[in-house]
Amino acid sequence: MTGPILVTGTTGQLVTCLARQGGAGVMSIGRPELDFDAPETIKAVLARHAPRLIVNAAAYTAVDKAESDPEAADRANHLAPAHIAAYCAQAGIPLIHVSTDYVFDGAKGAPYVETDPTSPTGVYGRTKRDGETAVLDSGAQALILRTSWVYASHGKNFVRTMLNAAKRMPKLRVVGDQHGCPTNAADLATAILAIIARIDATGWQPGYGGVFHAAGTGEATWFDLALAVFSESARNGGEIPEMECITTADWPTPARRPADSRLDCTRLSEVFAIRLPSWRISLAGVVDDIFAQECVTPDGA
Numbered sequence: 001m002t003g004p005i006l007v008t009g010t011t012g013q014l015v016t017c018l019a020r021q022g023g024a025g026v027m028s029i030g031r032p033e034l035d036f037d038a039p040e041t042i043k044a045v046l047a048r049h050a051p052r053l054i055v056n057a058a059a060y061t062a063v064d065k066a067e068s069d070p071e072a073a074d075r076a077n078h079l080a081p082a083h084i085a086a087y088c089a090q091a092g093i094p095l096i097h098v099s100t101d102y103v104f105d106g107a108k109g110a111p112y113v114e115t116d117p118t119s120p121t122g123v124y125g126r127t128k129r130d131g132e133t134a135v136l137d138s139g140a141q142a143l144i145l146r147t148s149w150v151y152a153s154h155g156k157n158f159v160r161t162m163l164n165a166a167k168r169m170p171k172l173r174v175v176g177d178q179h180g181c182p183t184n185a186a187d188l189a190t191a192i193l194a195i196i197a198r199i200d201a202t203g204w205q206p207g208y209g210g211v212f213h214a215a216g217t218g219e220a221t222w223f224d225l226a227l228a229v230f231s232e233s234a235r236n237g238g239e240i241p242e243m244e245c246i247t248t249a250d251w252p253t254p255a256r257r258p259a260d261s262r263l264d265c266t267r268l269s270e271v272f273a274i275r276l277p278s279w280r281i282s283l284a285g286v287v288d289d290i291f292a293q294e295c296v297t298p299d300g301a
Helices: 013-025 039-049 068-093 123-137 157-167 187-202 223-233 266-272 279-294
Strands: 005-008 026-031 053-056 094-100 141-147 171-175 209-214 242-246
Touching: 005 013, 005 094, 013 026, 013 053, 013 187, 026 039, 026 187, 039 068, 039 266, 053 187, 068 094, 068 123, 068 141, 094 187, 123 141, 123 157, 123 209, 141 187, 157 171, 157 279, 171 223, 187 279, 209 266, 223 242
Parallel strands: 005 026, 005 053, 053 094, 094 141, 141 209, 171 242
Antiparallel strands: none
């Protein structure tokens, strides 16, 4: 197949990693050319670039803001993927659509598999679920990757938030009763490019379609993740703030988060022989990069 791998978005964590790893073979497009607030223009924009495969990595990810701006979340997370999938179906090219663990309510009490029923607890999760449905119903050669708790050395994420907060406050309160699978954006990008390489080598196969879970190996609470962040920070000469483990009820937010959104990634391993690395191992490299590249200093300056 000819044409570029086209990735939606330009500044997100995953988009940045895909561009870095994919090199000249990856083209990322976003605003103003590709505007999810004008979904009716999407198919024409995509057709101009004639990609051989699309990765839809752009989304409305402001979980709490979505509660008061549901129309914008729906345009980005539901209507835009529907238009992208319709273009892929018409053009006969594969689509990899990135989704989220927030399509689940977290009440299962065990890691979720792809066939578990969805039951989102907020606008963000609901619009992402609706986007999944639209993609699957489009008739496109579509593969949906649900991931969770994404972090990187760049962008807005929990790891950077903790390190920045420690520069301002000697004590931090972190929720310890929400469970998930932290995922390094670079590891996810590596997995996506490996999937694309398989598709390029074999052509699209029926077994490639549908939903896959793709998250870092291992599990944690937000408090566990924060402790690990500061352990790696200390190794780089950073200070460790005093930590208080609190409950979700102690930290109310407009959107209700799933209490346990761990993902079972067995299908990804069985079909593509891909298993993302341990989040703890990947975290060490990310914190090292933050200290090296962004000058997070031991004194918090």
